[in-house]
Amino acid sequence: MNRPAAVVLLSGGLDSATVLALARRDGFDAHALSVRYGQRHSAELAAAERVAAHLGAASHRVVDVDLRALGGSALTDDRIAVPVDGVVPGVIPVTYVPARNTIFLALALGHAEVLGADRIYFGANAVDYSGYPDCRPAFVAAFEALANLATRRGVEGDPIRVVAPIIDWSKGRIITEGLALGVDYALTVSCYQADAEGRACGACDSCRLRREGFDAAGVHDPTRYV
Amino acid sequence: MNRPAAVVLLSGGLDSATVLALARRDGFDAHALSVRYGQRHSAELAAAERVAAHLGAASHRVVDVDLRALGGSALTDDRIAVPVDGVVPGVIPVTYVPARNTIFLALALGHAEVLGADRIYFGANAVDYSGYPDCRPAFVAAFEALANLATRRGVEGDPIRVVAPIIDWSKGRIITEGLALGVDYALTVSCYQADAEGRACGACDSCRLRREGFDAAGVHDPTRYV
Numbered sequence: 001m002n003r004p005a006a007v008v009l010l011s012g013g014l015d016s017a018t019v020l021a022l023a024r025r026d027g028f029d030a031h032a033l034s035v036r037y038g039q040r041h042s043a044e045l046a047a048a049e050r051v052a053a054h055l056g057a058a059s060h061r062v063v064d065v066d067l068r069a070l071g072g073s074a075l076t077d078d079r080i081a082v083p084v085d086g087v088v089p090g091v092i093p094v095t096y097v098p099a100r101n102t103i104f105l106a107l108a109l110g111h112a113e114v115l116g117a118d119r120i121y122f123g124a125n126a127v128d129y130s131g132y133p134d135c136r137p138a139f140v141a142a143f144e145a146l147a148n149l150a151t152r153r154g155v156e157g158d159p160i161r162v163v164a165p166i167i168d169w170s171k172g173r174i175i176t177e178g179l180a181l182g183v184d185y186a187l188t189v190s191c192y193q194a195d196a197e198g199r200a201c202g203a204c205d206s207c208r209l210r211r212e213g214f215d216a217a218g219v220h221d222p223t224r225y226v
Numbered sequence: 227m228n229r230p231a232a233v234v235l236l237s238g239g240l241d242s243a244t245v246l247a248l249a250r251r252d253g254f255d256a257h258a259l260s261v262r263y264g265q266r267h268s269a270e271l272a273a274a275e276r277v278a279a280h281l282g283a284a285s286h287r288v289v290d291v292d293l294r295a296l297g298g299s300a301l302t303d304d305r306i307a308v309p310v311d312g313v314v315p316g317v318i319p320v321t322y323v324p325a326r327n328t329i330f331l332a333l334a335l336g337h338a339e340v341l342g343a344d345r346i347y348f349g350a351n352a353v354d355y356s357g358y359p360d361c362r363p364a365f366v367a368a369f370e371a372l373a374n375l376a377t378r379r380g381v382e383g384d385p386i387r388v389v390a391p392i393i394d395w396s397k398g399r400i401i402t403e404g405l406a407l408g409v410d411y412a413l414t415v416s417c418y419q420a421d422a423e424g425r426a427c428g429a430c431d432s433c434r435l436r437r438e439g440f441d442a443a444g445v446h447d448p449t450r451y452v
Contacts, residue, residue, distance in 0.1 A: 066290040070336045099336030102376045106332040110296045110325030134376045142372040149368045150328045150360045 003029045005058070005117040007108045010034050012047030013190040014210055015166060016123035018178035020055045022165050023121045025181055029058040030121070033111050035104055037097070038068035043198040047189040054187055063107050067097060101134035105143050105162065112160055113151050120147075124164045125174070140164045171213025179219065186222035199226045229255045231343040233334045236260050236286070238273030239416040240436055241392060242349035244404035246281045248391050249347045251407055255284040256347070259337050261330055263323070264294035269424040273415040280413055289333050293323060327360035331369050331388065338386055339377050346373075350390045351400070366390045397435055398442025405445065412448035425452045 006028035008020045023030040032052040034045055045062060052060035101124065108120045124135040133139065144162035148154030166174050175185065190210045191200035200207050202225040214221035232254035234246045249256040260274040271288060278286035327350065334346045350361040359365065370388035374380030392400050401411065416436045417426035426433050428451045440447035 061295050063295045064290065064292040065333075067336065069287050069289045070333070070340050097336075098339035098378075099332050099376060102332040102335055102372065103329065106325050106328040107291075107296070109328055110293065110323075113324035114296050133378060133381045136375070139372070139375045142368070142375045146328065146365070146368040146372050149362070149365045150325060152324075152359060155359045 003027055004119075005029045005031060005112075005115050006119040006121055007031050007033055007112045007115065007117045008057070008121040009104050009108050009123060010048045010052060010057075010060070011123070012044035012049075012051060012188060013123075013206075014171075014178075014185055014188045014213070015125050015174060016048075017051045017055065017183050017185070017188045018166060018174050018181075019121045019123040020051065020057060021178055021181040021183050023119075024056060028119065028121075030055075031111065031115055031117065032057040032060040033108055034060070034062045035065055035107060036062055037065045037100070037103075043191075043194040043196060044189050047187060047198055050187045054184055055182075061111065063111075065103060065107070067100070067103070070098060099134070101132075101139070102143070105147075109147050109151065109160070113153065116153075118160060120160065120162045122162060122164045124167050125169065125171075126167050127170055135167070137164070137167055140167065170216060171209055172216025175213050175217040175219065179217070184222075185214075186224075190223075195226055197224075199224045201226060229253055230345075231255045231257060231284070231338075231341050232345040232347055233257050233259055233338045233341065233343045234283070234347040235330050235334050235349060236274045236278060236283075237349070238270035238275075238277060238414060239349075239432075240397075240404075240411055240414045240439070241351055241400060242274075243277045243281065243409050243411070243414045244400050244407075245347045245349040245392060246277065246283060247404055247407035247409050249345070250282060254345065254347075256281075257337065257341055257343065258283040258286040259334055260286065260288045261291055261333060262288055263291045263326070263329075269417075269420040269422060270415050273413060273424055276413045280410055281408075287337065289337075291329060291333070293326070293329070296324060325360070327358075327365070328369070331373075335373050335377065335386070339379065342379075344386060346386065346388045348388060348390045350393050351395065351397075352393050353396055361393070363390070363393055366393065396442060397439025401439050401443040401445065405443070410448075411440075412450075416449075421452055423450075425450045427452060 006023045008023050008030045010016045010032040034048040126135050148159045189198045190206045192204040192206050193201050232249045234249050234256045236242045236258040258278040352361050374385045415424045416432045418430040418432050419427050
């Protein structure tokens with residue numbers, strides 16, 4: 001008997017690897033989708049490929065979108081420095097990429113429609129990144145509403161669900177639950193400025209939040225640092 | 227005094243050229259955004275460039291998104307033929323590109339956020355293409371709601387508007403109003419399978435709808451056919 005299909009947005013980082021494991025646990029054939037969007041840390045994409053294979057994704061596609069043409073973020077504009085001085089509550093950091101999650105979910109929606117997938121799994125997390133507007137539950141709910149107005153299957157009364165299962169989890173909980181599902185976090189890359197071999201800087205906000213997560217989970221941090 | 231800014235999605239076709247003229251008439255600095263998405267009819271992008279210059283766009287950017295990686299449409303998959311046998315009411319045609327307008331609007335949203343633009347102009351038309359789910363007013367309204375949950379300016383209480391001014395206009399009305407604003411439709415390309423010089427096939431649905439529009443407007447059809 002065929003399992004239902006889901007599309008999983010997979011960045012190669014810790015959060016989306018966990019979400020891929022959750023999609024598999026939930027009984028879906030998980031079709032991973034990564035986006036090459038001009039990010040500095042392209043080592044993430046190599047990590048995504050390893051993670052997709054490791055966690056038994058049914059497929060893995062990479063879509064190219066040149067967000068550098070739009071600019072406006074430290075992650076896609078070499079003239080803006082990656083901050084290393086901490087997340088400020090209530091302030092949107094310069095690592096925010098304008099409309100990135102809207103764009104990624106739109107691509108996932110197109111992929112889901114072609115595959116006939118029932119769900120989109122999205123690794124947004126509102127706890128560590130409270131400054132990113134497109135990581136909040138209201139955003140996810142609005143995208144699901146849009147998705148069902150935008151597509152054939154929504155029109156035909158067979159709605160797609162957009163889920164963000166770790167949106168309110170702490171980094172420690174994400175790691176604890178992922179380890180229980182067999183996720184090997186040594187394969188993942190979270191650093192905003194990882195080197196070509198995927199080694200982390202240890203200084204950027206993403207590195208610090210990740211390290212704090214392993215501390216909170218009380219487990220060894222398998223990250224390779226430069 | 228600075229005029230407010232708007233982002234205009236510009237395909238190079240008849241509809242979006244008219245919308246660019248409407249944005250200018252409405253008093254906006256119009257920043258045109260085109261998408262190279264693997265469409266067969268890349269002559270449209272050359273047309274977009276001509277139209278942007280002709281109508282005085284403040285800027286024109288082209289973003290690359292490889293929707294061929296997702297497949298599923300006659301416009302992006304060479305194995306699916308472009309239909310020439312007419313639009314069937316209530317049936318979504320194979321020229322529908324999954325989630326295309328969601329993806330385009332998401333890119334426009336990112337561009338608008340970087341520019342600080344107040345509006346996104348979107349040339350959807352529900353009359354001629356009633357089979358496309360993402361050309362309906364409810365879809366546009368849902369995207370506007372999403373946009374204001376997704377972005378800094380929405381969070382900060384300065385909402386962006388997403389407008390589709392020709393959504394309920396007939397092709398004849400679009401042409402009539404565009405001509406009154408000085409649009410030169412000879413610069414535009416609508417054909418789904420135009421040749422490299424932008425000459426139209428005259429047979430596809432898009433060509434037929436366009437020709438019927440010039441007939442309805444009672445004006446000469448300036449389209450160059452093969």
